[in-house]
Amino acid sequence: MQDVIDRAGEPLKLTVDAGVGEQAALTDLCMQVMRVYSVSDDETHLTDMTEAFLRTLPHLDVQRHGDTLVARTNLGRDRRVVLAGHLDVVPVIDNFPPKLLEPGDPLILPGVAEAHPGERVVWGRGATDMKSSDAVLLYLAATLTNPKYDLTYVFYDHEEVAAEKNGLRKVAEAHPDWIAGDFAIIGEPTSCGIEGGCNGTIRFDVVTHGIAAHSARAWMGHNAIHDAAEILRRLNEHTDATVSVDGLVYREGLNATLISGGKGTNVIPDECRVHVNYRFAPDKSLAEAKALMMGADCGAELGNGEHQATGGVFEGFGIEMKDESPSARPGMDSELTRSLAALAKARTGKDPEAKLGWTDVARFSQLGVPAVNFGAGSPLLAHKHDEQVAEGELTLMAGILRDWLS
């Protein structure tokens, strides 16, 4: 991909221009970060530049594991807050290099222009997910030298691809002490609102087995696709729950996302697979969610093949586990969460909301660290061709964090 990318405009290093005022400095830093191509698997160059930037800051202790950077203050505060952002982006779609749009530019979406009249807009890959938040965190790393809590900045790789490559996961396994803390903020786009916790997700195949035969002599076989009717019937019969956890409302979902079966147009199919995705609220553990689908003692685990469901929605069918990620409680009972949420509400008018998609807050939750998503830009623009963020979002996010941390 990068072979056809115009990287001529990439900066040689990241810098914060302290003499131009906060808005101009933040917008400029955001444009610098966005000008460095960093689609997943190709983020090493941006990691190198970020590392060099952090190492110029004497109040931070910097460590690196693969392409993940951890930079910590060691001020002896009684509590520590983790601030994390991923440096990779999804593949570009004619949206690299980035553009800094003047007010009135036709590329500015109406919703963005209405919410931020008269502001310049940063446009291009990563504008919302999540180089604007990365820029704010780098700006704070450089300028917030005497925070109320000790701070741990994490800049990581491979968030937008398979979990096995995720840099935060690797550090959590190899050096859990590096990212220990009392509270964590991940800069995923939330339009500077607080999105707490997240639904968990499991994916598995529900399998039927038949006996192959020529379709001219169908009675000599047994049709596995026909047997899948009962799987789909149970999916249609299921009612998705809406669950309130710590005052936030999580909406569940149980869906077939893929289906496949059959070996040929004239062959009675001997297998049918329905790939099911269950998004479950944080009132349930992973084990509880699996029990609801396949029974508590089904025995299906990642990589151990097919097991018969002993209970739950798919009782009696074959189950093969494909993916599992736990839910995360929103941690609204933590004083740090409540104070940040109150400040964000005062500045934006937004009440905390439940996060529905799975995010890396669940990794912190697994480590016992309450975590929320809080970042610049609209989540609805993430991964879009016309990803963009008004520059006012950068100062809004930076202001909330600086005031909360000072």
Add this chain to the structure above:
Amino acid sequence: MQDVIDRAGEPLKLTVDAGVGEQAALTDLCMQVMRVYSVSDDETHLTDMTEAFLRTLPHLDVQRHGDTLVARTNLGRDRRVVLAGHLDVVPVIDNFPPKLLEPGDPLILPGVAEAHPGERVVWGRGATDMKSSDAVLLYLAATLTNPKYDLTYVFYDHEEVAAEKNGLRKVAEAHPDWIAGDFAIIGEPTSCGIEGGCNGTIRFDVVTHGIAAHSARAWMGHNAIHDAAEILRRLNEHTDATVSVDGLVYREGLNATLISGGKGTNVIPDECRVHVNYRFAPDKSLAEAKALMMGADCGAELGNGEHQATGGVFEGFGIEMKDESPSARPGMDSELTRSLAALAKARTGKDPEAKLGWTDVARFSQLGVPAVNFGAGSPLLAHKHDEQVAEGELTLMAGILRDWLS
């Protein structure tokens, strides 16, 4: 495929050795035909040799279209019988070159040995489907110089692949007069019984449409796979008919043979396709069969995209036609059919049976020519690795045809 095939043993030309007796001559001719490699798309060499053989016979008028040969007597008889065999075979599976097995050889299947004790067995690709019948027809072409009816021998290419390549279809379209007649026999393996007519077959996709969305926000989409539950329910509810036509019993079948849907593991699917195969008895025309599935005025035809079913089993769903082949009535009301069936029954004890799989008899049926399958070898061994035929089947088939035609 042919690059790794040992073709060193191929004969230079086909010959009938009149001095060794009928059994030895037939077995030898069958081995000659089988020694010439002729997997579909590679049958030209065997066609050339067959053409050269037929052109040595002064009582036959030989014509060629592509790789299909038509050789006719012109004796002024009041009726004409067509005798047809395809020269191509399905791909080899370590079963070329052929072998002539002596009694007791462990490669001889128990069922073959029991039915033909003490006989030699021709083993290898095409033994039953259908080079043994080809050899019998070539033997008759050479030796039956004064038949009761005028005869038309057809040796054709590309029977084992897509219908668009089928040599008999091409001749039926380009030169229907070449294959005109009062009755047709196709030498597909029937263990020398009469198999009459055939079920028709249609294949089509039944389609549901949804709205894609991220599976974490499933309520923003609509799940097309879940909607396919009703398609599968109707398939399960359907009862396959058993239909008697001209005294032969045809068993129908309605089956999903393929199913597919979904774009990704985390995406609510916007389409699901159920590929359905309806095998219908010869009491129904193609149009009647389609009406039972999708309504008489659905409008779905091959290549014209998706149309909504206006009635029938799949009323209300999208339909896209994929394949259609008419049924063929068995023609048991024809005097020629009845007399051949009576002779075959006297020699083999077998009553005429319905043909369930679709065969080229339907092409003759479309031309108004009653047609049956009648050939050497077991249909259950066709396409198998251990395809084989006892040499007694060759003389049995040759004897029935010669006596019926003399």
